[in-house]
Amino acid sequence: MAGGLTPRARRVMLVPGRIAVLAAKRALPLVALLALVFATVELLPGDAATATAGRGESAADLERRRLLLGLDRPVLERFWDWMSGLPSGDLGTSARGEPVARLLGGAFPGTLTLGGLALLLTATCSLALGCWAALRPGGLVDRAVSGSATAVLALPEFVVAVALVLVFSLWTGWLPAVTITGADGSPASWRMLVLPVLALTIPQTGWNTRIVRAALADEARAPHVETAVLDGLPPHRVLTRHVLPGALPTITAGLATSTGMLLGGAVVVETLFNHPGIGSVLAGAVTDRDTPVVAGVTALTGAVISGVLLLADAVRDLMSGGRR
DSSP: OGGGSOHHHHHHHHHHHHHHHHHHHHHHHHHHHHHHHHHHHHHSSSOHHHHTOOTTOOHHHHHHHHHHHTTTSOHHHHHHHHHHHGGGTOOOBOTTSOBHHHHHHHHHHHHHHHHHHHHHHHHHHHHHHHHHHHTSTTSHHHHHHHHHHHHHHTSOHHHHHHHHHIIIIIISOOSOSSOOBOTTSSBSSTHHHHHHHHHHHHHHHHHHHHHHHHHHHHHHTSHHHHHHHHTTOOHHHHIIIIIHHHHHHHHHHHHHHHHHHHHHHHHHHHHHHTOSSHHHHHHHHHHTTOHHHHHHHHHHHHHHHHHHHHHHHHHHHHHTTTOO
């Protein structure tokens, strides 16, 4: 039966196996990163018992708190116990007694909303700009798009955020500079999402526009594209039907890589705009020397980034004929 399958069908059947291997390979660096997080928090001055202690607590009270938090145990033992709970979704308990999974469950959707909107807008803008520039290689639009993309990709998110606040909040008053949450903890208005999303989108649009333009330029040199040009097809049809499909695996990989940058940048942007998300949770956890919370944030963001990268790998496998 397998011998009667088409090449494409055989490629589809092989994709799950390759994805499983890639998932295992991506899991190992994540485990190493989590171990590094435990070690790094352990090296910070003070500990969770001291950082979360109330006023007037005696040395005996602090010692009892350390025993309660398990800080008397070796860090490797605590790391192993925390890792053993991951398969069941148990991220441990914070230094203030709240389950980490519940704490992050209330904050992470806000970060995902911010990052997801920024990723969608980044994909749309970078594809549009890259294709626009590719229609006339070497022309004025191509040079302008490439130059602008190079300029904005070098800008950190906090610099873009400050500039956006100056222009759209302080000078014009069109958009709010901070996020005010409603009764459910989410932003009270969609307008409060605009500036944080733009602060994340602008640098990543510059990065991905360059990737799109380079991928289209590489694919434009393929023999079948040159044949389509010699056949007299209009430039926009050559681009959409012959160049863009072949460049999509590279473009997808670039957008997947941006996921990690967007989630990392979201922590800074959330702090600047007072947006509800893991940024404030992470900042508080570092202040409290709260290792389970810091590790939980790392594990959750790492899982999301790994999932997006695996999805991009699957798309690249299907569209590039399974070749590496």
